[in-house]
Amino acid sequence: MFIENLKSIVTTLVTVLIFISAVELVSPSNKMKKYIRFVLGLILITVILNPILQFVSNGDKSVIESIKKYEEVFSKNENNLEVNNSDEINNNQNMGDNRKKAFINNFNKNCDNLLKSKFKDMNFKSEVDCDINFTDVTLNVKKLKIGVNDSRVKKIKKIVINKDVNVNMNEDDEEYSEVKDYLSNELDIPKEKIEVYQLDE
Template sequence: MLQALREWLIGICTTIFFITAVEIILPDNSLKKYAKFVLGLILITIFINPLIKIFDRKFDINTYTSNAIKSFDMKKTEEDFQKYKEKNINNTLEVFKLNLQSSCEKKLKEKYPESNYKVQVDAAYDNKNDNIFIKDMKVGVKDGNIEKIKKITIGSDSKTVDNSANELNTERGQNIKKYLGDELNISKDVIQVYKM
């Protein structure tokens, strides 16, 4: 018991000496008040440490501090992991869309070489099933070399182009829908074929 009291008093004296040295070294500015606050907290923990050990013999301030730091680090790691995961999913979606668009344009050109094609894909990530699915696919078909003039609306905030007026509901359009639906194993309902 006397040894513990001796160690406690030595700890208090050492801490006070350390605090005094730090206060002398620090310049008089706004940093000094924050340093005094932190040093005061250190002094309080030195004072309280033996009282806590009386109630809990296994208590060690170093272990407690280490566990608190690990807890903060784990939360930060989880937040960083979630940010990385979301960024990775978004990048994967963009690459998936671009690859699918170019692949579909190439396959359509091979299957139906008399026309040119422009494919736009809208895909999303399903967290529940952990996969990517195609929400919407627009296939533009252009015959010949001259592209049809698109209707322009001035003063509209919408940047999406409405292709429903040019929708290709002919047998050719149905064949393109069936071909892409079978190739990609998706429903023909998500595929829209229109004339460019």
């Protein structure tokens, strides 16, 4: 509102000044010139005083209206900010979950690639269970499960009926202890947190 009024005042003033300059250029150089300048000066004074008189006569009302409009705009923006903040909090939580999922997927892929580069005749599938703190950039691995599919020719194992399954698990653990040692050294994870198992073919 104020800027619009200021713009109209400046436009009117510039227009009047251009008009006065044009009239002075066209007017003849005789006794009439001083009367023409007098009239043009009066016109310029009225153009300058008009906005000042408008502000003095209606200034209170226009200032109060402007303040009310600014208060309305401010309260609308404040409400929008509150709504946006609640949406932003929800988005941050979703983004944190997405970042964690993406990190875990990347960790699993990198772990598979790391193992594949060392043990070329085996296929791997990694599953990590971990806590991630992105602000402190810390990672706490609770459990790292590595599924191994060995493509080498294997020796035939003895089949024993009515034995514990733990015996079979121990044999698998001994067979894949090299994988466990390698991962423990490369990723700096304790061996107790690494579990290696045979993938179903």
